[in-house]
Amino acid sequence: MVSAAEDTPMAGMGAAHRAWSRHSPRERWTRYAVTLLIGLAAYWSIYNIDIDPEWVMDAPVQIADLFIRMSPPDMSRLPSIASAIVETLNIATIATVLGVLVSMPVAWLAAQNTTPNRATLWLGRVILVSSRSVNTIIWALLFVAIFGPGALAGIIAIMFRSIGFLGKLMSEAIEEINRAPIEALEAVGASRMKIILYGIIPQVVPTFVAVTILRWDINLRESTVLGLVGAGGIGLILQGSIDTFAWQTVSTILLAIIAMVVAGEALAAWLRNKVM
Amino acid sequence: MSEPVSNPLAPPARRTWRKPSLIPNPALRWSLILLVIVYFVWALSTLPFDWNRIQEGLPRAARIFSGAFPPDLKRPELVFTGLMETLRIAILSTILGVGLSIPIAFMAARNLAPKPVYLLGRGIIIVARSFHPIIVAILFVKAVGFGPLAGILTLAIYSIGFVAKMLAERIEEINWGQVEALRAAGAGYFITLIYAVLPQIMPRQIGLTIYQFDSNLRASAVVGIVGAGGIGATLMNAFRRYDYDFAFAITLIIIAAILLSEAISGRIRRKLW
Amino acid sequence: MLKISNLVKCYGDSKAVLSDLNLEVPGQSCIAIIGASGAGKSTLLRCINRLVEPTSGTIELNGVNLTHLQGSSLRMARRRIGMIFQGFNLIDRLTVMENVLSGRLGYVPFWRAALRKYPQEDIDRAFHLMERVGIAHYANKRADELSGGERQRVGVVRALMQEPEILLADEPTASLDPKTSVQIMELLRSLSEEYRLPVLINIHNVQEAKEFTQRIVGMRFGRIIFDGLPSDLDAEAMDHVYDGVPAAEREDAQGVILRAAAG
Structure with missing residues (x-):
């Protein structure tokens, strides 16, 4: 592992001295340092974490036990599960559409080349960051307090969360547009609104569509947990079944969620191919 | 241009035009x-x-x-313990999750795994990806009890869903020539993996790991809400006790921590690429 | 008639791009502006329709002073000035017809622009002009499906849709192959005659400039140093415009520019 190669003549002789090593010394030290760092972090975490080792030993048994209690899936509540899945789907779709509508003007504010002035730029950015920083479930808690339990609170929560994601990617798309057609429209004497209509929108539409489809796919997953805080969707019966230890119903619900998410992902992929 | 010079004042023929529709039918x-x-x-x-x-x-x-304003950091020691626990959960779940992701990714790579193994690997990834971490956390809390263990297991599953999927896709894109060269030299299955496949996927693996650590940190603040430990549990306790100004202060600290870790991990990943 | 007097343009504190420039374009004519890159040709054209804000001086088009117009009166003035670009500057994802009709954006109300419900006379004019330059059969094609020469024809038609009082062409042939270049230059010359338009063409290719225009303006260091008939542009004049300026005189010229910028 020592690279003695420096003082070895480059002729075919002296092969006995030569050592080979894959990495340069500097690379090697970085590797050691990173490995050491990870090791220390792991040691610190394990040493300080508040977990009883017996629980860890017991965990596989407990998890297996839960699995046994879950099987076979109980199909008797399938109709109400199906309608809850449809509600989840509606929440995700409506929230995505509303989110897109709201995030377009926000993206316009948050893009450097379209925002009217510095104050509006910061307003746009603050909206995006605060929406992205607060998790859906926390938004849902807030809106359940306002609107009461139900799908409405869920839709607004998902919408609020989506604005940050959609708005950020959309404002980046606006910032990346080609300036040349805009210059031509200015030369034609078009007003600001007409320039947005003809110069900016046609250029950003493909990105907007792709981002919307992506977010719909994410929202489908997000809206499965809204019910846990009372904001509608499949999560509501899931929580209910868990609380009443109806584990065989729980497994049916889990299967239904997988089916919905997989179908949604396939549809999203198909739409993306179709539109692009 | 040999056309006759046309008179610009002559009235041209009437013709209509409509924008062609996206769907012609x-x-x-x-x-x-x-x-x-x-x-x-x-x-x-x-x-x-x-x-x-x-x-x-x-x-x-x-x-x-009005209860939340102004935010009040009443018991900073509680917030500190919560944050440290969140950090530990994120570290351990990333190590566990990424460690499990590597074999699962190899199972789920069409070009390396036999068909039944491939289907099993894909199945694991699909299941891990389908469930929101909060649902997984609830199940683990029921199985192994409240506390950080449930959080670690949850986020390990969450990591598998993302890291194993991306890694499997990368493995499917590897340069096959290097694998053939080693097989031709008579190398066994594992030697081939280590010498021909691992070096090709390593850069992606490092980037994914850092990204996933960042995601786990963020998600561990959330799964705490359903009892899986960390700062999320601190937040939920404050919320349940109608301690809204403390809850708001915790929320702000979570946001700050997430923005900080996002900035750091973004920096590291930019350096690597 | 276009009248430019004492035009100065500086970017920030750096040296002037245009310094004390005077130019008159009376009535219908096809004029080439030649000069090395960085001579200020492109800035000059963009000052005329105020895509670039002049530092001082005046620009008058048919008796209207363009230099102090703001907001809607600036847009009203711009819609009478057609511009053709080196990179065509079309909206790639829209159809040829929409690009052509966008030349009317200074005239039509917003709802018509949004719904693509342009007045019948605009549609007629669009077809007429597209037929004139030979692109009518592409009306419903997307602009990015066309070849370079065809795209530039769309650019020309868009400018003519404005019912312009003058055409500005900024290196209209620089992105085209030689054969297409000649076609576009020929087109600009004949349109200038047909519509009795003054046409200002920035151009690198002196050969094309001499062949297709009636007057040549040579620029260097932001000033006009040659103005005459194509036949007057001899080797000596060419040297003067392109690289014949000795170092001392060059510094002198810059001194003048700096003084003009300060004043």
């Missing part, structure tokens, strides 16, 4: 539009939109908000 176009409208009308009509409830809710929201 009018029947298909209108039925799609109708379908979308009907769907949204129906979906909106199923919503429980109760004005009275909202009117009651608004003062309640105002109470929550």
Whole structure:
């Protein structure tokens, strides 16, 4: 592992001295340092974490036990599960559409080349960051307090969360547009609104569509947990079944969620191919 | 241009123009539009939109908000322990999750794994990806009890869903020539993996690991809400005790921590690439 | 008639791009502006329709002073000035017809622009002009499906849709192959005659400039140093415009520019 190669003549002789090593010394030290760092972090975490080792030993048994209690899936509540899945789907779709509508003007504010002035730029950015920083479930808690339990609170929560994601990617798309057609429209004497209509929108539409489809796919997953805080969707019966230890119903619900998410992902992929 | 010079004042022939539609077939176009409208009308009509409830809710929201202002960091030691626990959960779940992701990714790579193994690997990834971490956390809390262990297991599953998927896709894109070269030299299966496949996927693996650590940190603040330990549990306790100003202070600290870790991990990943 | 007097343009504190420039374009004519890159040709054209804000001086088009117009009166003035670009500057994802009709954006109300419901006379004019330059059969094609020469024809038609009082062409042939270049230059010359338009063409290719225009303006260091008939542009004049300026005189010229910028 020592690279003695420096003082070895480059002729075919002296092969006995030569050592080979894959990495340069500097690379090697970085590797050691990173490995050491990870090791220390792991040691610190394990040493300080508040977990009883017996629980860890017991965990596989407990998890297996839960699995046994879950099987076979109980199909008797399938109709109400199906309608809850449809509600989840509606929440995700409506929230995505509303989110897109709201995030377009926000993206316009948050893009450097379209925002009217510095104050509006910061307003746009603050909206995006605060929406992205607060998790859906926390938004849902807030809106359940306002609107009461139900799908409405869920839709607004998902919408609020989506604005940050959609708005950020959309404002980046606006910032990346080609300036040349805009210059031509200015030369034609078009007003600001007409320039947005003809110069900016046609250029950003493909990105907007792709981002919307992506977010719909994410929202489908997000809206499965809204019910846990009372904001509608499949999560509501899931929580209910868990609380009443109806584990065989729980497994049916889990299967239904997988089916919905997989179908949604396939549809999203198909739409993306179709539109692009 | 040999055309005759035309008189610009002569009235040209009348002709119409309409923007060509995205869907040329009018029947298909209108039925799609109708379908979308009907769907949204129906979906909106199923919503429980109760004005009275909202009117009651608004003062309640105002109470929550006024209770939350100004944010008050009453028990900083609780927040500190919570944050440290979140950090530990994120570290351990990343190590566990990424460690498990590597073999699962090899199982789920079409070009390396035999068909039944491939299907099993894909199945694990699909299941891990389908469930929101909060659902997984609830199940683990039921199975192994409240606390950080449930959090670690949850986020390990969450990591598998993302890291194993991306890694499997990378493995499917590897340069096959290097694998053939080693097989031709008589190397066994594992030697081939280590010398021909691992070096090709390593850079992606490092980037994914850093990204996933960042995601786990973020998600561990959330799974705490359902009892899986960390700062999320601290937040939920404050919320349950109507301690809104403390809850708001914790939320702000979580946001700051997430922005900080996002900035750091973004920097490291930019350096690597 | 276009009248530019004492035009100065500086970017920030750096040296002037245009310094004390005077130019008159009376009535219908096809004029080439030649000069090395960085001589200020492109800035000059963009000052005329105020895509670039002049530092001082005046620009008058048919009796209207363009230099102090703001907001809607600036847009009203711009819609009478057609511009053709080196990179065509079309909206790639829209159809040829929409690009052509966008030349009317200074005239039509917003709802017509949004719904693509342009007045019948605009549609007629669009077809007429597209037929004139040979692109009418592409009306419903996307602009990015066309070849370079065809795209530039769309650019020309868009400018003519404005019912312009003058055409500005900024290196209209620089992105085209030689054969297409000649076609576009020929087109600009004949349109200038047909519509009795003054046409100002920035151009690198002196050969094309001499062949297709009636007057040549040579620029260097932001000033006009040659103005005459194509036949007057001899080797000596060419040297003067392109690289014949000795170092001392060059510094002198810059001194003048700096003084003009300060004043």
